[in-house]
Amino acid sequence: AQSVAQPEDQVNVAEGNPLTVKCTYSVSGNPYLFWYVQYPNRGLQFLLKYITGDNLVKGSYGFEAEFNKSQTSFHLKKPSALVSDSALYFCAAPTGTASKLTFGTGTRLQVTL
């Protein structure tokens, strides 16, 4: 079955430090991969997606993600974290067809001063 996994329930980072939120995938063929962010009591917001091409994908709010085929990973990164980045982050990939998007269980990012 095609799926994504987020191995960390929570990531803690000091403001100004780089952050990484991990995602691994199990998808046959060429994967579509997404990252979404959810702020408290809000819906999810699209951050970025990978289809093909450059392994480094740039997205909203200064985030980027690195696609690594050999490690089947699609980690979300930001060079310098902000307190306002504190939120719940979800990795996602289509399951079977592009119409069925499967989400990981989410990683809570906590950025502190």
Next chain:
Amino acid sequence: NAGVTQTPKFQVLKTGQSMTLQCAQDMNHEYMSWYRQDPGMGLRLIHYSVGAGITDQGEVPNGYNVSRSTTEDFPLRLLSAAPSQTSVYFCASSYLSGDGLFFGEGSRLTVL
């Protein structure tokens, strides 16, 4: 341009009652979907639609019905509410399936 609008934001039901969660989008998106979000489980797809008149089941469709009579609207019906359907429900849309999704603000449902 309101994006994806969900109503109601909060609802409390008794077991066995029925209700409809409304979802409307004003972006002329072909693809619409319903997810439920439960702690520790991420989001799970309930039903989706790739265009007016076309719907299909997702991962957890039991106990829910949908219809898509117009491009704009995609209501989710709970036929006979059960406590296991206590959750936060999100409607999402995109121009085409495979695009980034636009989400509504969510509807928090409690079934007693």
